[in-house]
Amino acid sequence: MSDTTNLRIPGPTSLPQSVREAGSRQMVNHRGPEFKALLGRVTAGLQRGFRTTDDVLILTASGTGALEACIVNFLSPGDPVLAVSIGEFGERFAAIARAFGADVTKLDVEPGRAAEPTAVAEALQAMATAGRAPRAVLLTHNETSTGVTNPLASIAAAVHETAPDALLIVDGISGLGALPFETDGWGLDVVATGSQKSWMVPPGLAMVSVSERAWAASETATMPRYYFDLRAARTSADKGETPWTPAVGICFALDAALEAIEAEGYEAIFARHAAVGAATRAGLAAMGFELFADPAHASDTVTSVRMPPGADWTAFSRELRSRGLVVAGAQGRLAGSVFRIGHLGDVQVDDILRALETIEAGSLALGIPVTRGVAVEAARAAAAAAGRQLVGSGAV
Numbered sequence: 001m002s003d004t005t006n007l008r009i010p011g012p013t014s015l016p017q018s019v020r021e022a023g024s025r026q027m028v029n030h031r032g033p034e035f036k037a038l039l040g041r042v043t044a045g046l047q048r049g050f051r052t053t054d055d056v057l058i059l060t061a062s063g064t065g066a067l068e069a070c071i072v073n074f075l076s077p078g079d080p081v082l083a084v085s086i087g088e089f090g091e092r093f094a095a096i097a098r099a100f101g102a103d104v105t106k107l108d109v110e111p112g113r114a115a116e117p118t119a120v121a122e123a124l125q126a127m128a129t130a131g132r133a134p135r136a137v138l139l140t141h142n143e144t145s146t147g148v149t150n151p152l153a154s155i156a157a158a159v160h161e162t163a164p165d166a167l168l169i170v171d172g173i174s175g176l177g178a179l180p181f182e183t184d185g186w187g188l189d190v191v192a193t194g195s196q197k198s199w200m201v202p203p204g205l206a207m208v209s210v211s212e213r214a215w216a217a218s219e220t221a222t223m224p225r226y227y228f229d230l231r232a233a234r235t236s237a238d239k240g241e242t243p244w245t246p247a248v249g250i251c252f253a254l255d256a257a258l259e260a261i262e263a264e265g266y267e268a269i270f271a272r273h274a275a276v277g278a279a280t281r282a283g284l285a286a287m288g289f290e291l292f293a294d295p296a297h298a299s300d301t302v303t304s305v306r307m308p309p310g311a312d313w314t315a316f317s318r319e320l321r322s323r324g325l326v327v328a329g330a331q332g333r334l335a336g337s338v339f340r341i342g343h344l345g346d347v348q349v350d351d352i353l354r355a356l357e358t359i360e361a362g363s364l365a366l367g368i369p370v371t372r373g374v375a376v377e378a379a380r381a382a383a384a385a386a387g388r389q390l391v392g393s394g395a396v
């Protein structure tokens with residue numbers, strides 16, 4: 001893959017130059033003063049990004065490892081849990097809880113739609129009535145498989161009102177750092193994210209915040225845990241270390257990424273993602289593609305698009321790749337019928353305009369009937385209408 005490839009998948013995302021350089025630095029002693037200072041810096045930066053004063057722990061793992069940590073540290077086998085699933089990653093969260101023996105009730109939402117706070121409240125009430133008051137609610141902030149962002153603030157409020165004792169455990173992997181998010185403000189107990197998404201860092205680190213209430217739960221939780229025991233991570237973090245050898249190079253990269261993120265500022269980052277999301281959706285719709293996600297909850301980090309009737313995903317992705325654009329297919333039930341465009345992390349509206357031009361040319365080359373010459377203008381207008389035209393700002 002060349003440096004000029006337009007990598008438009010929902011993670012791993014492309015890396016700013018400063019992050020790439022930082023990641024190639026010489027190693028340091030992971031139990032020495034340089035690493036201690038680094039860990040302190042990135043932890044404080046992440047707390048600002050999560051908008052929390054809770055502990056944020058850094059694990060050497062992919063996002064799924066963080067999801068496992070979110071389960072095994074706070075629950076016991078047999079604990080009733082409500083898993084709100086709006087797509088493949090919601091399914092995964094539920095499957096992990098089940099694998100460790102939780103008594104999981106699923107609230108399944110039709111793919112492409114967000115969960116409704118009232119439906120979550122009703123499911124919680126039904127569990128309580130059945131004598132299985134939930135110990136925790138598992139939620140996905142941004143469902144990467146369908147390109148849908150849940151109205152997390154409203155859902156969290158509904159959970160607090162209906163089941164005040166339930167822990168709110170959130171997969172924030174593909175939204176946190178790009179979309180407005182308030183760990184403390186929304187009363188979220190445990191939140192997970194992954195380095196390879198909005199954070200513009202290679203895959204390999206996962207970050208988890210833990211509230212005081214969740215720490216208390218971890219003292220009585222009996223699910224088996226060792227590598228992902230967050231109490232060990234907290235004890236080590238207090239000494240400026242991690243319990244096991246950390247991915248030191250990725251910590252260097254994260255340090256540089258957080259510096260770039262704070263230089264741009266979270267408000268500007270959220271605005272930039274709103275602009276690229278709007279541009280992507282408008283450009284594709286203008287060409288004639290059918291967007292998959294409910295427009296009211298379409299994600300500003302990933303757009304899901306139906307494959308046009310008769311078009312073959314493998315041939316389509318190969319054609320785009322030959323023209324320098326890499327997009328993602330879909331998983332599970334949607335494989336072959338939906339494709340996805342990632343627009344998170346180090347992305348500008350210009351990158352989206354280029355992607356749209358490539359999709360138009362590639363589609364026409366394959367005989368997919370798309371409307372010519374309208375996508376870029378529609379995308380520009382949508383980004384501008386979002387009041388956030390940041391083309392070429394070079395902010396990151």
Ligand SMILES: Cc1ncc(COP(=O)(O)O)c(C=O)c1O
Binds near residue numbers: 010171172174194
């Ligand atoms: C919402 C969400 N949850 C979980 C995961 C799993 O993360 P990983 O692939 O890093 O294990 C992903 C990865 O795409 C994701 O987008």
